[in-house]
Amino acid sequence: MEAFIKDMAYYLPEKVVTNEAIVADFPEWSVDKIAAKVGVNKRHVAVEKETAMDLAIQAAESLFAKGIIAKTEIDYILYCTQSSDYKLPTSACIIQSSLGLNRTIGALDFNLGCSGYVYGLSLAKGLIAGGIAENVLLLTSETYSKYMHPKDKGNRTIFGDAATATVISTDGFAEIGKFSLGTDGTGAENLMVRTGGARYPQLADDLRFDENNNPVSSDYLYMNGSEIFTFTLDNVPPLIIDTLQQNNLQKEDIDLFVYHQANKYMLDFLRKKSKIDKDKFYYALSEFGNTVSSSIPIAIIEAMKDGSIHSGMNVLIAGFGVGYSWGGTILKYL
Structure with a gap:
């Protein structure tokens, strides 16, 4: 059975860190230098009590608000993060409850970084091909900003926080190869x-x-x-x-x-x-x-x-x- 992307959405934290703000902390750098070398003008950063799971839930709610798919149709959650709220339990279980999804679904976390979305698509396609699920909600969310030292100008310049939601299904607008x-x-x-x-x-x-x-x-x-x-x-x-x-x-x-x-x-x-x-x-x-x-x-x-x-x-x-x-x-x- 083939698998398709059915819908997508993302969510960004409200706090924005501009290049000007970074240069204020590191005056040896310039706004133009950051933009030219790194290619970033601004990045969104989670505030102190805002977690990766919070962002993931917001991304999912944004997706469901579009009306392409209903919450009742989701039968599996895959949550990719290296910024887990807790050592245990599984964040995907809490997300199921927070979103009000059915209790008859599967839910799991997996820990991967920059390759995580591709791996998530592979897992979702496998679930569909195996007849285990028909509509998989794949969530990605990171708050690397919480791992950075305030004086780490290199990483602070590069990384931003965000979350995305993708539904992989038996039909959709893009077939996954x-x-x-x-x-x-x-x-x-x-x-x-x-x-x-x-x-x-x-x-x-x-x-x-x-x-x-x-x-x-x-x-x-x-x-x-x-x-x-x-x-x-x-x-x-x-x-x-x-x-x-x-x-x-x-x-x-x-x-x-x-x-x-x-x-x-x-x-x-x-x-x-x-x-x-x-x-x-x-x-x-x-x-x-x-x-x-x-x-x-x-x-x-x-x-x-x-x-x-x-x-x-x-x-x-x-x-x-x-x-x-x-x-x-x-x-x-x-």
């Missing part, structure tokens, strides 16, 4: 929050500043930018080739490429390395930042709004990052 997926856990430490889990439950209180005056601490988000960049360049071009092969397509058959919106510099480099024309490569960074697992669905929604995606198109989506983890598939718009 075959998948190419990959994993390499040897790179786990290059993008990590080390403390707070079962292995290192107590805060390490080991804050130091590197040669560029960037904070390094086990208690906050750490990203080894050079290693992440190398990983991306090594793995994303082969991912694109394999995704095309899995779907019996050539690069020329793709009308639009929608990558995880990491940062403009990385996206430009990847586009050039894979020899993708500018008019076939979509950017949705400037008003959102890198929203982790939500970046691809936000980009898809924006591309549908502005006409970059329309009926009859083949769209290749590719997610990659923390884990390391990567994945790609084709969306065939009907």
Whole structure:
């Protein structure tokens, strides 16, 4: 049985952090420099008592308000986050109750970052193909801002908070193709929050500043930018080739490429390395930042709004990052 995207929506926290606000904290930077290198003009950030689950519920409510599908029709929830409200219980169970969905549905969380949306589509398609569900609500939500040190200008510049909701069903406007997926856990430490889990439950209180005056601490988000960049360049071009092969397509058959919106510099480099024309490569960074697992669905929604995606198109989506983890598939718009 085939699986389709039936509807989509996203939600952004009300608090906005502009480049001007970041420059006020880091006067050695300029607004133009941030915009040119990172490609972000502003990002939305959750306030202190606003959680990833709160954002996910808002995104879902926005989707249901459109009236394309009713809450009573949902028979499975998949919730992708690395910003869980609790160690237990499963956030998806609480979301079921908060949304007032049926009690006769499945619900689970899965922990993935920038590849999470693609992996979520693969899980949803599997549930539908196996006859387990007919309408899967896939939610992505992250609040990486809560993991960042206030003096971490690099990560504060790149990341934004957001949530998305997608219904995958037995019918819809875009057919989900075959998948190419990959994993390499040897790179786990290059993008990590080390403390707070079962292995290192107590805060390490080991804050130091590197040669560029960037904070390094086990208690906050750490990203080894050079290693992440190398990983991306090594793995994303082969991912694109394999995704095309899995779907019996050539690069020329793709009308639009929608990558995880990491940062403009990385996206430009990847586009050039894979020899993708500018008019076939979509950017949705400037008003959102890198929203982790939500970046691809936000980009898809924006591309549908502005006409970059329309009926009859083949769209290749590719997610990659923390884990390391990567994945790609084709969306065939009907």
